[in-house]
Amino acid sequence: MSPAQLRVYRDLLDADRRWAAATRALLRARGWTLLNLIGAPGGGKTALLEALARVRPPLPAGAVIEGDCATTRDAERVRAAGWAAVQILTGTGCHVTAAAVHQALADLPAAGPGLVFVENVGNLVCPAGTDLGGDAKLAVLSVAEGEDKPLKYPILFRVARAVVLTKTDLLPHLRFDLARCRAALQQVNAAAPVFELSARTGAGVAAFADWLRARAAAGPPPA
Amino acid sequence: MSPAQLRVYRDLLDADRRWAAATRALLRARGWTLLNLIGAPGGGKTALLEALARVRPPLPAGAVIEGDCATTRDAERVRAAGWAAVQILTGTGCHVTAAAVHQALADLPAAGPGLVFVENVGNLVCPAGTDLGGDAKLAVLSVAEGEDKPLKYPILFRVARAVVLTKTDLLPHLRFDLARCRAALQQVNAAAPVFELSARTGAGVAAFADWLRARAAAGPPPA
Numbered sequence: 361m362s363p364a365q366l367r368v369y370r371d372l373l374d375a376d377r378r379w380a381a382a383t384r385a386l387l388r389a390r391g392w393t394l395l396n397l398i399g400a401p402g403g404g405k406t407a408l409l410e411a412l413a414r415v416r417p418p419l420p421a422g423a424v425i426e427g428d429c430a431t432t433r434d435a436e437r438v439r440a441a442g443w444a445a446v447q448i449l450t451g452t453g454c455h456v457t458a459a460a461v462h463q464a465l466a467d468l469p470a471a472g473p474g475l476v477f478v479e480n481v482g483n484l485v486c487p488a489g490t491d492l493g494g495d496a497k498l499a500v501l502s503v504a505e506g507e508d509k510p511l512k513y514p515i516l517f518r519v520a521r522a523v524v525l526t527k528t529d530l531l532p533h534l535r536f537d538l539a540r541c542r543a544a545l546q547q548v549n550a551a552a553p554v555f556e557l558s559a560r561t562g563a564g565v566a567a568f569a570d571w572l573r574a575r576a577a578a579g580p581p582p583a
Numbered sequence: 584m585s586p587a588q589l590r591v592y593r594d595l596l597d598a599d600r601r602w603a604a605a606t607r608a609l610l611r612a613r614g615w616t617l618l619n620l621i622g623a624p625g626g627g628k629t630a631l632l633e634a635l636a637r638v639r640p641p642l643p644a645g646a647v648i649e650g651d652c653a654t655t656r657d658a659e660r661v662r663a664a665g666w667a668a669v670q671i672l673t674g675t676g677c678h679v680t681a682a683a684v685h686q687a688l689a690d691l692p693a694a695g696p697g698l699v700f701v702e703n704v705g706n707l708v709c710p711a712g713t714d715l716g717g718d719a720k721l722a723v724l725s726v727a728e729g730e731d732k733p734l735k736y737p738i739l740f741r742v743a744r745a746v747v748l749t750k751t752d753l754l755p756h757l758r759f760d761l762a763r764c765r766a767a768l769q770q771v772n773a774a775a776p777v778f779e780l781s782a783r784t785g786a787g788v789a790a791f792a793d794w795l796r797a798r799a800a801a802g803p804p805p806a
Contacts, residue, residue: 401623401707401736402728429708430737452738454677454708482736483706484624485652485677504727504753505625513624513705514653515675530727533756535783560758 376491379458383493386465387580391473394465394580395572396492398516399500400509401482404526404559406434408500409477411559413441415569420474420576425464427456427481434479443477444468455480455487462493475576484509488516494581496521499552503527503534507541510548517548522555524568529558599714602681606716609688610803614696617688617803618795619715621739622723623732624705627749627782629657631723632700634782636664638792643697643799648687650679650704657702666700667691678703678710685716698799707732711739717804719744722775726750726757730764733771740771745778747791752781 387394397405409424423444426435435447446467448460461478468476478495480487488497499520501509504527510517517523523545531538538556545554553571557564610617620628632647646667649658658670669690671683684701691699701718703710711720722743724732727750733740740746746768754761761779768777776794780787 400625400705400728401732402725403623428735431731431735433731433735452708452712454706481708482623483677483708485675485704485706486709489675502625502727504725504750505623508654508656509624512651512654512656527727530753530756533753 376458379462380491380493383458383462383465384581386462387494388582390470392465392476392580393474393576393578394476394478394492394495395575396478396480396487396495396497397500398480398484398487398497398520399482399526400484400502400505403482403500403502403505405479405482405500406437407559408524408526408557409438409443409479410441411557411562411565412569412572413438413443414562415565419569419572421471422475422477423468423471424477424479425456425461426479429453429481438479444471450481453481454483455490456492458490458492473576473579475572484513484516488513488519496575499523501525503531503536503538503541507537507544510541510544514548517545517552520549520552522553522571523549525554525556527558527560528556528563529561599681602685603714603716606681606685606688606718607804609685610717611805613693615688615699615803616697616799616801617699617701617715617718618798619701619703619710619718619720620723621703621707621710621720621743622705622749623707623725623728626705626723626725626728628702628705628723629660630782631747631749631780632661632666632702633664634780634785634788635792635795636661636666637785638788642792642795644694645698645700646691646694647700647702648679648684649702652676652704661702667694673704676704677706678713679715681713681715696799696802698795707736707739711736711742719798722746724748726754726759726761726764730760730767733764733767737771740768740775743772743775745776745794746772748777748779750781750783751779751786752784
């Protein structure tokens with residue numbers, strides 16, 4: 361080859377980017393909408409999925425890909441709630457990788473268009489910067505964590521397509537300033553809708569489910 | 584040089600390890616005990632430091648190095664509570680680095696032996712695997728996060744020298760199984776003492792403060 365034909369593999373080692381591209385294509389082929397739940401440990405992500413399994417009419421046929429460092433506990437919980445579920449174990453990893461999610465997606469039965477949730481490892485920082493491929497990142501924030509978190513962890517809240525404020529049943533027992541939290545979210549990301557709900561009581565879950573139905577109807581992002 | 588004299592710089596680029604070693608030496612020179620508070624976002628680390636500022640007699644002269652992605656809010660809070668405080672901003676970083684902590688320590692006034700706290704970025708995974716140099720890692724877990732977290736995030740709980748279970752005033756309002764949490768902690772790390780406390784009411788803070796006094800009296804780890 362002449363120097364003009366020098367071949368450059370710019371992203372040969374950027375495997376994550378290639379897995380993300382493969383996932384985008386897979387989502388389009390299957391008609392799946394990929395929702396990436398990101399929140400702190402104990403923020404209520406699993407309980408949210410349990411509550412979403414109870415909404416009627418059911419959400420469009422879907423599945424849950426659970427991420428956890430060390431246990432299959434969350435996958436067992438959401439499966440018991442009615443979801444098709446698989447587990448990614450990350451070991452010392454602080455988030456699920458694009459490669460692992462792609463493998464899990466490829467192994468799911470092609471059950472028709474609908475929602476696929478990823479419940480990421482509890483972490484407000486690392487998963488926010490990871491492109492899984494066509495995923496809509498949803499920030500899950502528990503009112504037990506304090507109203508200042510959108511300002512302290514802006515990386516996640518800036519990229520979130522929606523914010524789910526969980527455990528609102530605890531508000532009477534907390535010094536949590538809801539108005540300040542809403543203002544902080546507005547400051548960091550004015551475009552993302554905020555859903556305030558309690559998975560325990562069910563309050564507010566229906567409105568979030570309606571938004572999810574609209575996302576599913578819109579289908580996966582175009583190429 | 585002959586091949587026999589080939590010089591090998593094994594860890595030349597392992598800057599973190601060298602900063603950690605420098606911090607170990609600094610702690611010994613100053614008589615400081617470095618305590619690295621690691622917990623989820625909203626786990627109550629800052630409120631714990633505020634509560635520790637109120638114990639009487641005061642804890643041995645100390646300081647707080649705050650880690651945060653984007654704000655100086657926590658440093659302002661603990662300074663208002665009475666601590667000498669500095670802030671490390673990590674931006675997109677998910678934990679404070681050994682280099683940043685060393686710089687912050689070196690800049691502190693040499694006010695005599697005592698405790699220096701690092702409040703890490705809220706994260707149960709990444710800070711647990713980072714050696715700051717002579718630091719004792721303390722796991723901070725809020726009862727609002729659920730009793731299964733020691734099993735789901737064992738990396739932190741295995742290396743913790745002590746576990747602080749915070750927000751116990753919320754227990755009447757939660758489905759939190761204290762016995763199961765204690766059993767999970769025992770399973771993952773039987774050696775670490777567990778302190779159950781509420782920074783809001785002050786219950787349990789004195790026992791933790793006593794443990795901290797004993798740590799300070801023992802001094803920094805030997806070379």
